[in-house]
Amino acid sequence: xxxxxxxxxxxASVSPATVxxxxxxxxxxxxxLRIRVEAAVDQLGYRPNGLARSLRTRAxxxxxxxxxxxxxxxxxxxxxxIEDVAQAVNYSVVLANADEDLAKxxxxxxxxxxxxxxxxxxSPASSRRTDVSVLARHGIPLVTVDRQLPGGAVDSVSxxxxxxxxxxxxxxxxxxxRRIAFVSGPSVTSTGQRRLAGYRAALRASGLxxxxxxxxxxxxRVDGGYEATVELLSSRKRPDGLLVSNNLxxxxxxxxxxxxxxxxxxxLAFASFDGIxxxxxxxxxxxxxxxxxxxxxxxxxxxxxxxxxxxDGPARDVVLPAELKxxxxxxxx
Amino acid sequence: xxxxxxxxxxxASVSPATVxxxxxxxxxxxxxLRIRVEAAVDQLGYRPNGLARSLRTRAxxxxxxxxxxxxxxxxxxxxxxIEDVAQAVNYSVVLANADEDLAKxxxxxxxxxxxxxxxxxxSPASSRRTDVSVLARHGIPLVTVDRQLPGGAVDSVSxxxxxxxxxxxxxxxxxxxRRIAFVSGPSVTSTGQRRLAGYRAALRASGLxxxxxxxxxxxxRVDGGYEATVELLSSRKRPDGLLVSNNLxxxxxxxxxxxxxxxxxxxLAFASFDGIxxxxxxxxxxxxxxxxxxxxxxxxxxxxxxxxxxxDGPARDVVLPAELKxxxxxxxx
DNA sequence: CCACCGCGAGAAAACGATTACTGGCGCGAG
DNA sequence: CTCGCGCCAGTAATCGTTTTCTCGCGGTGG
Numbered sequence: 040x041x042x043x044x045x046x047x048x049x050x051a052s053v054s055p056a057t058v059x060x061x062x063x064x065x066x067x068x069x070x071x072l073r074i075r076v077e078a079a080v081d082q083l084g085y086r087p088n089g090l091a092r093s094l095r096t097r098a099x100x101x102x103x104x105x106x107x108x109x110x111x112x113x114x115x116x117x118x119x120x121i122e123d124v125a126q127a128v129n130y131s132v133v134l135a136n137a138d139e140d141l142a143k144x145x146x147x148x149x150x151x152x153x154x155x156x157x158x159x160x161x162s163p164a165s166s167r168r169t170d171v172s173v174l175a176r177h178g179i180p181l182v183t184v185d186r187q188l189p190g191g192a193v194d195s196v197s198x199x200x201x202x203x204x205x206x207x208x209x210x211x212x213x214x215x216x217r218r219i220a221f222v223s224g225p226s227v228t229s230t231g232q233r234r235l236a237g238y239r240a241a242l243r244a245s246g247l248x249x250x251x252x253x254x255x256x257x258x259x260r261v262d263g264g265y266e267a268t269v270e271l272l273s274s275r276k277r278p279d280g281l282l283v284s285n286n287l288x289x290x291x292x293x294x295x296x297x298x299x300x301x302x303x304x305x306x307l308a309f310a311s312f313d314g315i316x317x318x319x320x321x322x323x324x325x326x327x328x329x330x331x332x333x334x335x336x337x338x339x340x341x342x343x344x345x346x347x348x349x350x351d352g353p354a355r356d357v358v359l360p361a362e363l364k365x366x367x368x369x370x371x372x
Numbered sequence: 373x374x375x376x377x378x379x380x381x382x383x384a385s386v387s388p389a390t391v392x393x394x395x396x397x398x399x400x401x402x403x404x405l406r407i408r409v410e411a412a413v414d415q416l417g418y419r420p421n422g423l424a425r426s427l428r429t430r431a432x433x434x435x436x437x438x439x440x441x442x443x444x445x446x447x448x449x450x451x452x453x454i455e456d457v458a459q460a461v462n463y464s465v466v467l468a469n470a471d472e473d474l475a476k477x478x479x480x481x482x483x484x485x486x487x488x489x490x491x492x493x494x495s496p497a498s499s500r501r502t503d504v505s506v507l508a509r510h511g512i513p514l515v516t517v518d519r520q521l522p523g524g525a526v527d528s529v530s531x532x533x534x535x536x537x538x539x540x541x542x543x544x545x546x547x548x549x550r551r552i553a554f555v556s557g558p559s560v561t562s563t564g565q566r567r568l569a570g571y572r573a574a575l576r577a578s579g580l581x582x583x584x585x586x587x588x589x590x591x592x593r594v595d596g597g598y599e600a601t602v603e604l605l606s607s608r609k610r611p612d613g614l615l616v617s618n619n620l621x622x623x624x625x626x627x628x629x630x631x632x633x634x635x636x637x638x639x640l641a642f643a644s645f646d647g648i649x650x651x652x653x654x655x656x657x658x659x660x661x662x663x664x665x666x667x668x669x670x671x672x673x674x675x676x677x678x679x680x681x682x683x684d685g686p687a688r689d690v691v692l693p694a695e696l697k698x699x700x701x702x703x704x705x
Numbered sequence: 706c707c708a709c710c711g712c713g714a715g716a717a718a719a720c721g722a723t724t725a726c727t728g729g730c731g732c733g734a735g
Numbered sequence: 736c737t738c739g740c741g742c743c744a745g746t747a748a749t750c751g752t753t754t755t756c757t758c759g760c761g762g763t764g765g
Contacts, residue, residue, distance in 0.1 A: 041509065041510055041721095043721055044721065044722060045721080053745085054744065054745045054746075055721090055722080055723090055745090056723080056724075056744070056745060056746080056747095057745075059722070059723055059724080060723095060724095060743095060744085063723080066743085067742090067743080068743080068744085069743075069744085072744080084509060086485060086486065086506065086510075087486065087721085088427070088486065088488070088720085089483070089485075089486025089487050089722095090423050090426050090427045090487065090488055090720085090721080090722085091427050091720070091721035091722035091750090092486075092721080092723075093423050093722090093750095094421070094423045094424050094427055094721080094722075094723095094749095094750050094751070094752090095721080095723045095724085095750050096722085096723065096724095096750085097750075101483065101487075103466075109448045110448045110449060110452065112443060112445070115442045115443045115448065116443060118442055118469065119443065119469070126476070131468070131483045132468070132469070133436075133466040133468055134466060134467035134469070135464070135465070135467070136451065136452070136455060136467070138455075143459070146464065147464065149419065150422070150464045150466075152419060152422075153419065153423070154422050154423065154487065155421070155422070155423055172417075173419065176374065176375075176417060177419075178374070290653060293653045294652055294653050297653055319623075319627055320623060320626045320627050320630055320654065321653065321654065322655070374751095376750095376751055376752085377751065377752065377753095378751080386714080387714065387715045387716075388715090388716095388752080388753090389714070389716080389753080390713095390714060392753055392754085393714085393753095393754095396753080401713080401714085402713070402714085420751080420752070421750085421752065423751080423752090424720090424750070424751035424752040424753085425751080425753075426752090427719095427720050427722090427750090427752070428719075428720050428753045429720085429753065429754095430720070
């Protein structure tokens, strides 16, 4: 059914080894043989079996990208950056959706190992419980993005989440907000932790009282942001500022605010992480901490390809600048 | 370095064959051997090499999904449907981003073939020039989604694009629009063709004159939608209705309309294909043709898995219902 | 009591490629 | 002229599994 290298060899009256040599072009092969082989190849429509090849060479030209949420434009934009770098050197990129779920994440890491992917880009579902040992065991390089793993043993690309959250919170404080609420991501992710810490640091720096009722943890999804915000608004003393720690939750929050008739920015100043590139049409325009998503992807891919190429220097943590873009949603002055 | 089945066999003092049998659980193996093997497996942390396994069995438990644009929530939502069905029967799903680019698409189809994926879900970049023969040659089942291939030889899941476009256009006409413009997708995609045809049919049915200046082709991306709309607005006789044939272009269109100070729906009634989940927070609310994205993914996966399972009945075209959801953006009465 | 049958486990072939090794040939140098 | 070296292509080993085949053992039936 499928045509193999032996079929080609037979058709060209040469040995399989010669066919292989022609195809990989590493060593010289006599002109006439090469021509016969090439003719046979495209007459038969031969495609090498990638599995067999990879099994033998112990290397694929495929990078795996295991992201936390495939429906989040933050991650998909990043993927574009990875792809562009990878394709330039002839690597393919496949995506897997871990869905913020440790079991799925693990499963896909095992797939990556089983398929002997050349390298993996991962945004770990949990800083503590994500287990990347399966990759290490197979010698597969890993770069984390957006989130980090403890120990500092693996390369990472991210932004300074603590600083970014702090700046955004201080911005809200500077706008006169006294009760600044925070919709946090899962505390098991490094970004969740650091953004929360940055928020708290900003409150201290601004001389504002930290109030546990003002912090809600959600799951980085739209519905979670919605519910967290509804809760925040149901308290006796409503917040007058709100920072949401990712884009999807921000959408949920906005909907909740709208439904409750909260006017932005008059009643509440609003800011969130991760612009949604398409939010330009929203009014009021949003104040966001914008991450260089495409660049994050690029850098991650570059780091990874360097490792794939044999670089075994110490782990690097690339920290890219995030920008606080102030829009109408937080302008109260 | 990596631990193989022979290592396990040696550790358990059995033959590799026995280890394989224990792991796959097909045939009975004596209790004591089984226990020894299992102990050795998790003492050594053994993971079977997927490449070798797939090479031998000529089958993987991986489905490939090659989509036209990974940053488009329409496609990623669909992926979730595919995943849920696949994971339920222990298949993994990997994504590839063809980027509406025939070369990249081809490349990923070849990767799918080379990796001997069990099946492929594809939204073809071109109805005519997309070449899926590499899959056929390897006997890899294929299901197209959102778009179809000519010949009716492969399973597909989509909506009735002609009807949907027609209904939306007729709705705009019923709102009193006389000059209804259309921002079309690439004419090389089946959806692009059919939506355009539906639009034209509606104009005829409504007794409206069809005017070529009212139709702009763009590329299914935000910027394309923006530019097309700017052009439409720059004509002497501005349209008073606009249908945009996908979600990303709709965003671009909205931005253009906003910048040009066009009031929706007073100056222009607006409708578009493919809801954007977060558009709920937009004012005015949008009139959209909403596709059952998750369900499209589910059905595609089910069809595909049936084929993987050996079903070789005639090709099926599943047509799911789309719903015209009327929002404020088109309500002029 | 022997032969055969069945069963369970090991030996070995296979999957389809790459690549180390081998052998033959041609050419150059001694 | 002969020896040897180098080059090129073919043979065969190899990657890590699965699976067929084979073999040995024990039990049963004739």
